[in-house]
Amino acid sequence: MALRLIRLGIPSGSAVFKAGTLAQTSGVHTSAVRNLRYGWWAYVLGERTTPRFKQHSNIISVEGNLASGKGALAEKLADKLGMLYMPEADTFYLDKMTGEKVPLPEIYNGMASLEKFYTDPKAADGNSYRLQMWMYLMRMLQYSDALEHLITTGQGVILERSPYSDMVFVEAMYKQGYIRKQCLDHYNEIKGISICEFLPPHIVIYVDQAAEEVEQKLKQSDKSYLHNVPLAYLKAIEDSYKKKFLPQIGATSEVLVYDTVQAQDIERVAEDVEYLKCDKGPWLLEDDVTLHHLRMLVEDKHMVANLTIIPKFLPEITIGAHEYDENYYKFKSLPGKKYAQGYNADIGDKNIWLK
Structure with a gap:
């Protein structure tokens, strides 16, 4: 069984956006x-x-x-x-979506x-690729949140x-x-059938x-596991950005490049963004019908x-049915996870019989 979400309670609708307060959905009843x-x-x-789209009704991705x-x-x-800022998704982004008080x-x-x-990138248990596939899923979920908000x-x-x-x-x-x-082949296949949506x-x-x-900056980080990130790995990321990602994304998106000094001049960057016409890419073909389906x-x-x-x-991302089943029931035994949100007396939910 391929590794997938054990949790079935992923929220639907606007539930994770932060712009001072959480965006709420309107309740039909209690x-x-x-x-x-x-x-x-x-x-x-x-x-x-x-009709809701204005000058800055855009998705902007800051890379580096x-x-x-x-x-x-x-x-x-x-x-x-005046746009919504969404910090980079981490491995616990799903916990933020489901409103966990502490990471699971x-x-x-x-x-x-x-x-x-970062401490053992060649671990025999396949942690590196399992992490990468999980991060791709978290970025997919976050990007869907960004599109939904827009x-x-x-x-x-x-x-x-x-x-x-x-992919970098x-x-x-x-x-x-x-x-x-x-x-690598598996990742490219997954991305090929998912990102196109x-x-x-x-x-x-x-x-x-x-x-x-x-x-040098990583060596000064307060996270000790970042102190020994290989320079070759960092150079490979840089090369992939410059030689592959930026040329590819430039066909559909406007691209701005700044060094670290220029990036600190927010006035200049904001002015550059406002001058962009954004006159290329699939967004130009969208209308109310296609945006409805999206x-x-x-x-x-x-x-x-x-x-x-x-x-x-x-092997890196495959678990057996028995292990999956065991983990699923362990999850359901956690406080507040046995039933749907709002129906768990063990964490103090009230008036369950009225819902």
Whole structure:
């Protein structure tokens, strides 16, 4: 059985956006799971997307090597342009989506460890590729959240990295011998049948910092497992960005490139973004009909997650049925996980019989 989500409670609809407060869905009655959601009837009755789009109704992806300053740029630029900022998805992004107060164990988050990857990238248990596939799924879910927010509110979104640029890490891992050729082929197949369901960012901003400088910054990090990241791995990421990703994404998205000094000049970056016409790519072909179908997809997080599942055996990401079953029932035994949200007396849910 291919490694997939053990949790079945991925929220549908706007449940994870942060713009000061969480975006809420309108309830039909007191039930915690019955919400007034967008659907076919909403479209028939006149709900349309394009009238909400304004000047900055865009998806902007800020890219760069590890510790290149892309996060600071993305956050400040979002504040400057009045857009929603979404920090880079981590291995516990699903916990944020489901509203966990504390992160759940790794067994429920891809069965992979980022710290282990940096300390033992060639671990025999396949952690490196398992981590990479989990991160691709997390970026897919986050990107679907970004698209959903844009379509439902008209407010643009700036996020750090996207599933489109995720391939730079896979190629770097393969070049360093961290993953097998079969893993690379599997990843390319998964990406080929999943990313095509989305629309690429309107704008990609790349923060260019030399791998040698990145290495020095990582050595000063408060996370000890980042102190010994190989320079060759960082250079492989940089090469993949410059030689493959940026030329490819340039066919569908506007691309801006800054060095680390230029990236600190938010006024200049914001001015450059405002001058862009964004007159290329598939977004130009979209109308209310196609955006309706895209909205239906990105609101269904189960469907988004299932885009990354194919019936193919790969030791790194395959678990047996008995192990899957055991982990599933362990998850259901956790406080508040036996029943749907709002129906668990063990964590204090009230008036369950009225729902």
